[in-house]
Every structure is written in structure tokens, then in C-alpha cells.
Amino acid sequence: MDTEKKQSRWTDEELAASVDTYLKILALEEDGQTVDKPLEQRILQEGALINRTTKAVDFRLQNLSFLFVELGLKPNSYPLMANIGSGVAARVEIILASKGVIDLDDYLPTADEETLNRRTEKLRGKKLLGVPEGIEKPKKVTVTTTSYARSPRIKAWILDNAKGICEGCDQPGPFEQADGTRFLEVHHVKHLANRGSDRRSNAVALCPNCHKRCHHANDKDEFTATLYQKVERLKREQLD
Template identity: 50%
Template sequence: MDTQKEKSGWSDEELEASVDAYLKMLELELRGQTFRKSVENQLLREGPLSKRSASSVEYRMQNISAVMEELDLPRISGYVSAKNLGSGVISRIKKILAKKHTNALRKNIKRTAPSFSLRLVDAHQLQVCDAPLGILSPKQTSATVMRISRALSVKKWVEARSLGICEGCGQPAPFLNAKGEPFLEVHHVKHLVDGGTDRISNAVALCPNCHRRCHHSRDKDEFTKTLYTRIEGLSPE
């Protein structure tokens, strides 16, 4: 796709980065997982949207919501649709959405969430498929799981160091556990299965979103590297 710009100067790369972030948040919302719009906004401005203000990124997300509504697709509840945008940018957002789903089909990946699936109609139109029937009586299965022993003292020390603040995104723990303590998950920066040590120099306290990001996100390697610059005492292994 050749780089194009609208009156506001948004390039195709900036629009695509915005759509990527929007779809990621939408999937989390549809799966009932928590996320913070402000954190995603900041990450975009620290990366591909470094020339944009927080308010302009927020408004672009509202534009994407408007396009999702036009296509009769789910949208993020926290982004009210802002429909006063030109036909050019609408068409560009639709093409990006279509391309994202085309790439998924090529890789034989199905995006799934409760009552939500997409299929490609053409480069300008997406629609919701019928919800799957599912399984009325799921069968139980058993499996053998190998666990690596960990030092409880390391876990407690890292949790205390965090002061209830996620060491990945800098936001407070999303909720309190049954004991009334901030809920954070201790993550080994170099995974234990990869030979990482169970020491405070290789462990961080993360919210569930950042923890999943370290394991499953497209930018997991880049995000993991930032932990070494943010947290004093971490040592690459």
C-alpha cells in the first residue's frame, strides 16, 4: 500500500498502527479481559504515533469506531463514534481492516470471541457471521503438567518492590485479591523453561495484560527489553 495522507497528515502507517491497537483492545473487551485505553494511547505515542497528541489518538480511535458501526461490526464501548471524517479516510480504514483479516485467513488463523467472528466479503465490506453453536455438554479431559518449583521468598519480595503498581505499564493493580492485596503476577523476564533463574534480578510484578503481552504479543521482545530500563536491579540473562 502506497503511503497516502489526508488533510490532517495521517499516513497509512499511522492509520494501520491505530487499527492494530483498536483491534487488540476490541478482542480483549470481547473476551472480558481488562485493558486501559490510556496505556495503549501512550504506547502508540511512544512508538508509531510519536508525532500525535493524546487527544488526536483518542479521536482517531473514535473514527475507527464509526467505521466499525458502519460495517455493522462490534466496537469498543469506551470509544464513542466520531463520524465527521472524510470519505477518503473511511475508505482507507476499511481497506486496512480488510487487509488485516485477509492476512489472518492466509495464515489459517480464526479470530474468535463470544458471539463474534469475521469473514472477508471484499476490500470494502466486512460482516458478522452466525454465532457458532458450541458444545452443549463439554467432555472432561486430563493432562500431565510439568511445573518448575519457585522460591516463595522471591515472589513476595518482587511483589513488595512493586508497591501494587505494575512494573510494565506503571498502572495500579487492576483489582485486590481475596486477601485485600493488589493483584499482580510475578513474571520471569527470561522464562524459567528457557533456563532463566528464579531470582529478583530476573523477576517483575506485572498486571495480567502486561504479563500476557510478554508471552503472546507481536511486540513481546521489544516490550520485554523495556523492562530492563524501567526496573532497577534487573539483569539480562
């Protein structure tokens, strides 16, 4: 039976030693070898985790299984123990990054949509395992953004002229709004960020799908070209 030992905040050295043991067990299991987990835990307790009880060590290794699943990595055979704590999880992720197990930047939460999309696509390409729990209480982030002063008359004209029909796919807007009109979005064919104008000759009314297609699809340039051919009022503006 374990002697109760004083419990305190886990040090980075303790967490790193736990990760090393966890990865060792994972490698042995993947190699088809039988693992003596109690022995591995005793080795930990005789070294870096000398001030931790067997129960605490066991829980920590189970925490690592949970975190591995959260990160989309293959865990070893330890059961999943969810209450790892966000602070400890963040420190363990740094340790995993230092050992080349993960690229930490891929997993960092972000309030920037472009960065979020880039990280999402990179992780999707890795075919991650498991089902992540996510962030229970996302942090509120105040960001400074660049906006452009736009003419309400132009927006109103573009939407009224479309009469609820997307100028990209010729389908009605996806739903009816409180005022009875179909929902569409105004898209500037040459983006305002690229010094495009806020004029009728540079704006179209699109459904959300076509609008996203103009920004994110692998055929966005080709699709944009069809808008110039299809919508007579559009005029190509000089490239910067």
C-alpha cells in the first residue's frame, strides 16, 4: 500500500518523464511486445516521480491517453482519464512538440479565421484519430480588424436587382428573411482588400455557397471568371 506523499503542482520534469514512459509503452505495444505497466510505473516513481503516489502516476498516464485522443494521435492501452486540466494539457503539448510528436502551431486555438482555416486543413490532411472534446469555455479575444466604408445604396441596389436569385448559381436565396426577401450576400468581385471598388460594376448578389466558393474553392478563379461573363454590368478592374 502506498505511503501518502505530499502532492503539489506537477513540474515540467515530472510531466516530461511521464510522457517518456507513455511513449515507451506505446512503442512497445506497437511492436507487439508485452508491457509490464506496474514495472514501468515503479521505475517512474523511483526516479522523476519519487514524490508521487502510484494512484497519481496511474491517473497521469491515463490523462495522457485522453490528451492523445484529443490531439488525434494513437494512444497506448491506458484507459482515458479526462480531467487533465487545461494548464497541464498545454504544458504536455509543448513537451510533445519538443519531442517531435506534434507541431504545436497546428493545434493552437486562434480567433483569426484565416489562420483557423489553414490549421484546420493541415490537420484534416493528417487523418487524425479519435473524437476531440474541444474547448468548453473558449477565451474571448479582442482583435483589431480592417473594415471598409461601403455605400448602403449600392448594397440595396445589388440585392434589389437580384430579386432573391443568386447571380452565381441562379437559385433562390437559401431562406426567407423576416421582411419576406430571400437571403443573399453582396460579394465584391475584385476584393475590397485588393483595392476593388464598391460600385455596381464590381458587386454581385450571391448565396452563401457561391460567396464562399469565390473565396475558398479550388476553382475560385474560374468561377469568378464566369461571373464576369454572366453578369453584364460587371467590369474587370485593373490589377494592382
